Amino acid sequence: MSPSSNFTYLGPEGTFTEAALRTLPEAATRVLVPMVSVPAALDAVRRGEAGAAMVPLENSVEGAVLITLDELATGEPLTIVREVYLPIAFALLVRPGTRLSDIKTVTAHPHAQPQVRKWLAKNLPNAQWEPSASNADGARQVQEGRFDAAFAGEFAAATYGLEPLVTEIHDAENAITRFVLVARPARVSAPTGADKTSLVFQLPDDHPGALLELLQEFAVRGVNLTRIESRPTGEGLGRYFFSIDCEGHIGEQRVGEALKGLRRICPDVRFLGSYPRADELPSKPRPGTADADFTRASDWLARCLDGRV
């Protein structure tokens, strides 16, 4: 099998990321390779050792997964080809026989903490929290006896010989994590009519209204933003880049024109892909911004130039 038939993911085995990856039909025929970190998963794709990588991008409770944002914003370009939404519910995994009252230490990835904080305060107020490199790694450490319990996906129990003592733990109703499948740049697949486009850009310079101007490049063409994150460029406080998602597909004219508008005024724009929306919500272009409207306007302009009016 060629390396590109591998799909990497944020491991170890038993993570929510693996669970997200397994929801994709195309994953069924691939070798799924757990990696120790988001950068490791992505770099394997960059080096051609894997065809794609599944990584978490944001969570409805925790917010953006910063390492993913930052990794996609720099280094060799990668593009998002799919997104997966996964409802997040934790199980409290323990070695068989452990009772709630036996638990002195609990572990999980720091990202899990805000999602189980209230449950913990109510049910294990005296347990000591210890961070682990991932939820699945926490489960492994419980298996090894280092900690008494781990918050992880219920599906991780079998992998580590543990049992779920409590399930469906989630402080927030409807907590969802969004994962993205990332690949090396290639010809973008055709619009489905229900797509999203991701971008990273830096503001042209320090002038006050710059963000407003850039948002207007989208607004004037009726392109809605669904996510906007600012991240430091590392060049000093107050210097940011922005990571955004917008509705629509780069192959649709309103989106293409907005992207070109951005590109003309930003020193740096990175296209992170156009891909089908996980929620399959079709785009409803504002009147006057559908592809047919753009085509009609172009035809009209051609007629004006030719004097055929």
Next chain:
Amino acid sequence: MSPSSNFTYLGPEGTFTEAALRTLPEAATRVLVPMVSVPAALDAVRRGEAGAAMVPLENSVEGAVLITLDELATGEPLTIVREVYLPIAFALLVRPGTRLSDIKTVTAHPHAQPQVRKWLAKNLPNAQWEPSASNADGARQVQEGRFDAAFAGEFAAATYGLEPLVTEIHDAENAITRFVLVARPARVSAPTGADKTSLVFQLPDDHPGALLELLQEFAVRGVNLTRIESRPTGEGLGRYFFSIDCEGHIGEQRVGEALKGLRRICPDVRFLGSYPRADELPSKPRPGTADADFTRASDWLARCLDGRV
């Protein structure tokens, strides 16, 4: 000679419009035909009986020439191919021998009145003002003895056997009238780098921010407006169309894209021509809006679509 070798103009002979037309080199080889009104001058072009018509469009004291705005906004399409700026100074034309103290009645086109009002109040406070159909027609009526004096261009004196009693009359310093040469739609001539574009459009509907939205179609592409006039559509108070000029040429991408943006959201846009600026002031596109910037952005978009990033 073919009819299209005729150029009509707002007559009669001796008008400022004729003087403006004669400043154009191309007028030297044409038959110049005075018409009784702006509509008459334009309709001759529409019917193919003239190649072009010279008409006044606006004056720095009086404002827009409404009949010209309205005529260009409706009926068979016409486009502006040239503009001429003419400083306006009046002469007081009288029958030979007339002295200032003899003058009981003065005439001129109503448009002239605001430009000579102060002079009149100071020098002929008791003279009665009578409107005439044009300044030159006023001169004709003086010749016929109906009125004692007419305000008109000094060049009209000879035509009507009058003499200029006073010259260089103009209440406002630097009064200028802008004339346009109008022809049937044809292939638009190439950009010169110092061009203007004229348009007429109706707001999409009654919603409050509509004008703001339309101005943003220009602003977001760095296209400056140099004139904006609202005129009633005739469908009731509060229903307007707008007549505007912007910097740049329809063949320049920032202008073309702004026009297409307008066209996508306005029920009706009429292109009135792209033509060299009379003041020859070169366009200075805002950074990121020159044609080269548009081309670079299009190339970038094509690479994104192809995965060549």
Next chain:
Amino acid sequence: MSPSSNFTYLGPEGTFTEAALRTLPEAATRVLVPMVSVPAALDAVRRGEAGAAMVPLENSVEGAVLITLDELATGEPLTIVREVYLPIAFALLVRPGTRLSDIKTVTAHPHAQPQVRKWLAKNLPNAQWEPSASNADGARQVQEGRFDAAFAGEFAAATYGLEPLVTEIHDAENAITRFVLVARPARVSAPTGADKTSLVFQLPDDHPGALLELLQEFAVRGVNLTRIESRPTGEGLGRYFFSIDCEGHIGEQRVGEALKGLRRICPDVRFLGSYPRADELPSKPRPGTADADFTRASDWLARCLDGRV
């Protein structure tokens, strides 16, 4: 009677302006004084010889009455206190006994021409058009035998001993003229909930987006514009002032704040009055822009400053 009990109007007797003035209850107890021109009617108010003046401001077919716009924009300040909408229909007034086939010359004010042009072309194609200083003055000249017929309001027939040969003449359906009653500045009367505010301002300087910025001062506070006119300042082509109407009353906070915003950035703003709308259409402030919202926000700010949050 004190001079201020006089109301002047654009005369002579029998004009539409007089008819508009007579629709106001307060006119019943005043001496109504016809004046020869809009400036004359307004100057009588400025000099204290009249309490108010009724003048035409705009027409749904013809557009703005430029002399009124210009007069209100300059000179001693005046403010609008009332507006009246009058449907415009002309009667063809003739000396008793005149038949349609007898009519060789017709007259009216030039503003009337666009409103009767089609009727004329169809019914009196060969009659010669002569301009008169006002429609009523045209009627007077018919009485004197100088012209055969005059277009004027049917109500003018009696004044000049004429008879209406044809009535209800108007090329456009629903042609309406808007008149305003203008007085010296005084304490503005309280908001009625269905008001309009008029303003004149000059753009801060030549910078391209200036008009856009000014419109945003209104838009950001949800204040709708109902009329916008540009007029030359007289300082050269491309230099304009703007005359606008907006919904609402200077005493309403969203309007007051927008006006202050304008005033902060424009070199020159002239308040032309807040007055009840003739159509009595109540303002529907956008959510968040009613006076109660402003008051709540001010209270909140005060609490923030005080630390009472």
Next chain:
Amino acid sequence: MSPSSNFTYLGPEGTFTEAALRTLPEAATRVLVPMVSVPAALDAVRRGEAGAAMVPLENSVEGAVLITLDELATGEPLTIVREVYLPIAFALLVRPGTRLSDIKTVTAHPHAQPQVRKWLAKNLPNAQWEPSASNADGARQVQEGRFDAAFAGEFAAATYGLEPLVTEIHDAENAITRFVLVARPARVSAPTGADKTSLVFQLPDDHPGALLELLQEFAVRGVNLTRIESRPTGEGLGRYFFSIDCEGHIGEQRVGEALKGLRRICPDVRFLGSYPRADELPSKPRPGTADADFTRASDWLARCLDGRV
């Protein structure tokens, strides 16, 4: 001593936060109390057990400190009263006698990792990274012998009986962390002319241009944003609140009016304080937006209302 004479900070002793706190003159006379977490430091202030708390807010390399953002956005209101910028450079702390080649494990707070990653890859490529609850806590664990080395501020060495083996470690030049001193709401101190204001707000609803509208409330009054962060509300993907800083002080009119504008349209705005800028850069209000301009405009409006124009 009263409880409010205590200042809490993100501990344990020896953190950068403590170092930042000690730069403030007012800290010299207080009891400085290390707390185990940002929430613990803030809750002590909320409960009245401390007068203020020093916590990290953002870092030029890492970005926002999310727990601080989230804690300030919810729960009992707190406001920022001071900010401190601290250049961040790490020392590698070891037990006395340890050599570089002895180091098998290194620890630090996860936030430190991105700032020492490159140094680590070059100088200790084989060392295993272990997260600790804080940099100072990592130092404590080195003292206890659990790990071989810790990245922390050089000032932490003495506290834990360690020695700095290497100093001035920072991958990025000029890495800076911004700390804020937070207190219970009280009367805001007067503007210094070089201030910043912090806010948290939620967009009014899901409508596309909402963020743009809110930014315009600032832009139209010339108020510059210096930081904008989006954070999930926890109510589902795509639902965000925004945490921003702007130039200026709530007591300055342009800022106060922008805040009121925000408050009128946002379901929820939380004022997080106006305080002197650490960089002491004076605000330069855009022409027309200084307090004097607001006062002049208010005076003008009052004159308009009174008819004194």
